[in-house]
Amino acid sequence: MKKLTLAASVALLVLSFANMPAWSQPSKETLQNKSISHIKDFFPRVEGSFVGDPMPVYNDGEFDIFYLNDIRGGSDLGVHAIHLLSSSNLYDYQNHSEVIPYVNDVDDPELLLGTGSMIKVGDTWHAWYTAHNENVFPVESIMHATSKDRLHWVKHPQNTILPGASYRGNDFRDPHVVWVEEKKEYWMLITTRSNGRGVIARYSSTDLENWQDRGVFFDNDTITSNANLECPTLVFFNGRWYLSFSDQWPLRLTQYRVADNPEGPWQKMDNYVVDGSGFYAGKLALKNDRLFVFGWIPTKAGTRDGGNVDWAGNLVAHELTADSNGRLNSILPQELRTVINNNPGPVTPLTSSKTLNIATQFGPLQSSVYPPLPKKGELSATIDVPSAGMVMSFGLTDDRVADATLNVVFNRSKGKVYFFNAPLTSIHQANAESWVDVPLDEKLELRVLIQDSIAVFYINDKAAFSTRMYSMQNKPWSISLPQNDNFHATLKIKEMI
Numbered sequence: 340m341k342k343l344t345l346a347a348s349v350a351l352l353v354l355s356f357a358n359m360p361a362w363s364q365p366s367k368e369t370l371q372n373k374s375i376s377h378i379k380d381f382f383p384r385v386e387g388s389f390v391g392d393p394m395p396v397y398n399d400g401e402f403d404i405f406y407l408n409d410i411r412g413g414s415d416l417g418v419h420a421i422h423l424l425s426s427s428n429l430y431d432y433q434n435h436s437e438v439i440p441y442v443n444d445v446d447d448p449e450l451l452l453g454t455g456s457m458i459k460v461g462d463t464w465h466a467w468y469t470a471h472n473e474n475v476f477p478v479e480s481i482m483h484a485t486s487k488d489r490l491h492w493v494k495h496p497q498n499t500i501l502p503g504a505s506y507r508g509n510d511f512r513d514p515h516v517v518w519v520e521e522k523k524e525y526w527m528l529i530t531t532r533s534n535g536r537g538v539i540a541r542y543s544s545t546d547l548e549n550w551q552d553r554g555v556f557f558d559n560d561t562i563t564s565n566a567n568l569e570c571p572t573l574v575f576f577n578g579r580w581y582l583s584f585s586d587q588w589p590l591r592l593t594q595y596r597v598a599d600n601p602e603g604p605w606q607k608m609d610n611y612v613v614d615g616s617g618f619y620a621g622k623l624a625l626k627n628d629r630l631f632v633f634g635w636i637p638t639k640a641g642t643r644d645g646g647n648v649d650w651a652g653n654l655v656a657h658e659l660t661a662d663s664n665g666r667l668n669s670i671l672p673q674e675l676r677t678v679i680n681n682n683p684g685p686v687t688p689l690t691s692s693k694t695l696n697i698a699t700q701f702g703p704l705q706s707s708v709y710p711p712l713p714k715k716g717e718l719s720a721t722i723d724v725p726s727a728g729m730v731m732s733f734g735l736t737d738d739r740v741a742d743a744t745l746n747v748v749f750n751r752s753k754g755k756v757y758f759f760n761a762p763l764t765s766i767h768q769a770n771a772e773s774w775v776d777v778p779l780d781e782k783l784e785l786r787v788l789i790q791d792s793i794a795v796f797y798i799n800d801k802a803a804f805s806t807r808m809y810s811m812q813n814k815p816w817s818i819s820l821p822q823n824d825n826f827h828a829t830l831k832i833k834e835m836i
Contacts (some may be wrong), residue, residue, distance in 0.1 A: 359494045366727055369420060369437040372408065378432040379670050381715070381788045382636060382653035382676065382795075383424060385434055389651035392454040392513075393633040394468075395624035402624070402656075403428045403489060404633055405438065405466075407455055409651035417441030418451045421468065423489070424565060427655050430678040439466060439484060439492050448472050448480055448499075454513040454620070455481075457489070464489045465547055467513040467527065470499075474477050477501055477508030483547075500527075503552050506540060508802065509530040513570050515622075515770040516547075519601050526601075528556060528571040530584070537567040539584065560607060561586045561594070572623040573601065576630045577661045582624050583613075583632070591623030597665040608666050610802075615758065615773035617805040618655060630659040636793055644734075644745060644760055644809050653793060657803045663664065669803035671786050679717050682835050689718075689830035692815070696822060697741050699764045704730075706740045707826065712811065716834040718787040724779060725824040726751055732763055732817045733794070734810030740817050745794065745808045751779040756798060758806050764821070777802035793830055 384390050391407030408422040421439035426432045442449040464486040471479050483498035502511035503783025506529075512532040527542040533555055542555035559568060568584040575581075582605055583595045592612045596605035613621055613632050621634030633656045640646035658672040691707035698704075712718065722729070728750045732743035741764040748757040748766070755776055761769035777798050786797040792812060796804040820826060824830050 359496065360491075369408075369422075369440075372422065372434070373386045373436045375808065376426070376738065377433050379430060380432070380436060380653075381430065381790045382793050383432045384653045385422075385436075388422075389638065389649075390635050390654040391651040392620040393622055393635065393654060394421075394454060394456055395622060395631070395633040395656075396457050396459070397624055397626040398459060401425045402429065402626070402633075403457070403463050403633075404654060406654065407452060407454065407651070408437070409517065415441075415443045416445055416450065417443045419453070421452055421455075421466075424654070428674045428678050429672055430675060435490060438486075438490055439468065445472075445474055448475050449482065450474070450521075453479070456515045456517075456572075456622075458516055458518070459489075459757075460547065462487060464492075465516070466492060467514040467516050469514070471512065474803050477511065479509065479511040481511070481527075497824070498548055500542065500550055502531065504554075505533055505554070510567055514611075515570075515572050517573050521601065526573065528573055530567055530569050530571060532565075532567065537561075537587070538753075539568050539571050539582075557582060557584075557596070557603070558607060560596075560605075561590075563589055570620045570622055574623045574625055574630065575601070576623075576625065576659075577593075577628075577665075579628075579661070579665050581623060581667070583586075585620050585634075591616045593618060593632065595623075595667060601627055606665070610776045612775065613657060613659065613669050614803045614805050615775045617758070617773045617807060618803070623659075630661075630667075632657050632659055632669070634808055636795075639807060639809070642792075642809055644807075652807070653786050653790075655793075655795060655805060657698045660800075668795070668801045670800050671788070671797045671803075675746040675788070679755060679833055679835070682833070684716065684834040684836040687832045687834070689832055693738065695738065695740055695817075697763075697819060699741060699766075701767045703822040704740075704819040705822045705824075705826070706732075706741065706817045707828075708735065708738055708815050708817045709814055709830070711813050713832060713834040714812075715790045716832055718785070718789060719831055719833070720783070720787070721829045722783040722785065722818070723781060723825075723827040724749060724751055724783045725820055727821045727824070728752070728779075729818060729820040730763065730766075731807050732819060733814070735813075735815040735817060740819060743817070745806075745810060747804075749779055749783065754778050756796070756802070756804055758804070771802070773806070775804045 389409040394405040407419040423435040448470040451471040455468025481500035485493040486492040541553040542550040567587040571584040621632040637652040657669040733745040746759045757771040778822040
């Protein structure tokens with residue numbers, strides 16, 4: 340108790356200082372990061388760093404993607420300074436590097452920074468973000484900073500929001516601030532816990548300084564009620580309100596709910612995700628009357644396909660469309676379609692180098708083998724899929740399709756696409772690493788963005804499916820289907836240069 344009292348005193352002392360510049364001595368990680376000014380990638384990250392939870396905003400013709408910068412092994416006492424990437428086309432990114440630093444002091448609430456949100460009101464930017472330090476109490480709190488140019492920020496610790504008695508001090512984070520026109524007030528959604536359940540709390544304000552606790556906004560309706568509902572966002576799109584969050588466990592999916600009013604009630608659609616579990620911490624952002632979601636594809640320990648999933652990785656963005664019932668579809672953003680079409684890289688029709696008959700424990704297959712995919716490009720495909728479905732296998736060694744361990748399975752009867760990290764020959768005995776629900780007709784339209792170890796599948800303009808496959812690089816791949824089925828496909832590769 341003495342330790343907690345001392346830590347709390349330290350925290351309160353810190354909060355007593357107002358209007359503190361955020362742009363102090365750059366961290367060691369930032370000094371390296373600043374040397375890289377531009378990135379051209381589908382799924383960007385700055386060399387030496389990894390993209391954690393994004394905080395996207397569309398402003399003046401550009402997406403500003405603030406994010407938690409992650410480096411492996413650490414360089415200072417603190418962790419996860421907020422960095423900024425900006426882009427107008429989701430391919431050419433300007434790296435602004437660190438904009439809001441952590442405080443390199445073991446007794447400061449801002450030793451570790453967590454997710455938040457940025458909004459622009461008039462000519463002033465406001466950032467609300469998480470402070471996390473297990474040496475102080477409460478462990479998590481909500482911080483405020485302002486800026487005139489979104490690059491140089493002034494912190495306002497006097498505006499700090501501490502968790503009330505109804506919420507758990509170890510889980511009080513990820514503030515999302517939105518103006519709700521019909522209520523004439525700002526709402527702040529916060530990831531927290533109440534009565535042992537993961538919930539989203541709501542605070543309200545008319546001036547962005549004085550906030551009132553309005554209680555639980557959304558109670559947990561996931562398969563695990565004690566899971567934290569991380570990185571919430573709330574937007575009005577296409578005549579409906581959309582609430583998004585990511586369940587911290589066990590599935591780790593970016594989910595959404597739909598309502599006619601900002602306070603709900605919230606409907607859980609038959610397909611309530613924007614991607615599989617290879618995509619996390621997705622946050623919604625509007626570009627005029629279009630909707631996007633930004634998240635990250637994790638790396639894996641040891642850069643091995645069998646390694647444990649890391650925190651953070653590469654940034655990824657999907658465009659979202661809504662059908663008449665409010666169901667969201669994840670599609671390849673129009674901005675990236677234009678970039679791909681305008682890139683001078685070659686377009687090559689693909690034909691199989693050989694066809695093999697494969698014996699597996701679940702039946703004989705015929706497999707068409709194709710040459711290695713480029714380092715960066717788009718695979719587009721129109722494929723006739725038999726009723727039994729098909730498998731795309733990556734990272735082949737010596738054309739041994741049966742031994743392939745990176746398998747994307749298209750199951751027509753179940754309306755699912757699975758990613759298995761297990762040998763094809765015994766895949767029916769393995770658990771899928773990730774999956775998405777998507778209607779699969781006889782005709783399959785695929786657009787697959789390839790970048791190094793990442794492949795993101797856009798399926799029938801309905802679903803996105805993000806994967807990390809290290810062994811895919813520089814190796815052949817195949818399409819397999821039941822041996823007696825006829826195979827018709829039109830495949831081509833657009834290489835990005």
